[in-house]
């Protein structure tokens with residue numbers, strides 16, 4: 587199965603991607619995670635991406651599309667994948683369609699996570715990520731036992747630079763302008779399905795899996 591997750595920053599794409607990808611036995615490919623790994627290890631790609639990420643802007647399409655093309659060419663993605671955070675523009679979506687057509691295949695579904703703006707702001711403001719294992723926590727919805735310490739690995743928790751209030755506001759603007767048009771793009775292809783992504787994480791996962799079952803068998 588070849589899927590993309592669509593939704594505003596903080597809708598829970600990364601959280602749900604873990605569970606859905608495990609359920610489907612496909613790799614979860616997160617462009618945000620790939621960029622952050624490059625930033626952490628100081629690669630040229632990371633240095634370029636950081637400028638945009640810190641400002642709440644999108645990394646240029648050419649850079650992102652080439653990175654995803656390389657990743658989708660790896661053997662583990664041959665039989666399916668779940669993309670989290672890509673595509674983010676109509677240009678990226680049409681590049682993805684072309685990549686898959688060149689491989690003789692196509693996208694099965696775009697799953698939209700629907701959450702109101704005040705809730706995504708609450709989710710982003712309270713998010714904390716582990717420097718050790720990368721697990722994502724939330725100070726209110728999924729708090730660690732000791733603040734700033736990961737229950738899973740004991741690593742230090744940090745707040746992403748782009749989760750500061752002024753950057754969140756910019757990311758939401760960029761989403762409305764550049765990414766929300768994907769809803770029409772995939773709607774016109776008959777591949778869009780939206781789910782209510784509010785409520786407990788496991789309820790959202792159950793809704794997503796139900797939808798995938800009914801659309802893709």
Ligand code: AP5
Pocket residue numbers: 593594595596597598599600601602617618619621638639640642643644645646650670671672673674678709710712713714722723724725727728748757783784785786787790
């Ligand atoms: P990226 O990492 O993709 O960020 P994003 O899309 O803004 O999404 P987030 O990771 O912020 O949120 P999410 O929806 O994954 O939510 P999460 O599950 O963590 O991109 C970062 C940057 O990289 C971009 O701004 C851009 O610069 C660059 N970039 C990446 N891809 C790009 C591309 N294709 N093109 C160009 N540039 C690109 O959940 C959020 C919080 O809510 C967590 O604390 C979680 O615990 C909590 N939570 C989740 N679900 C629930 C629930 N049901 N109830 C309560 N709390 C919940």
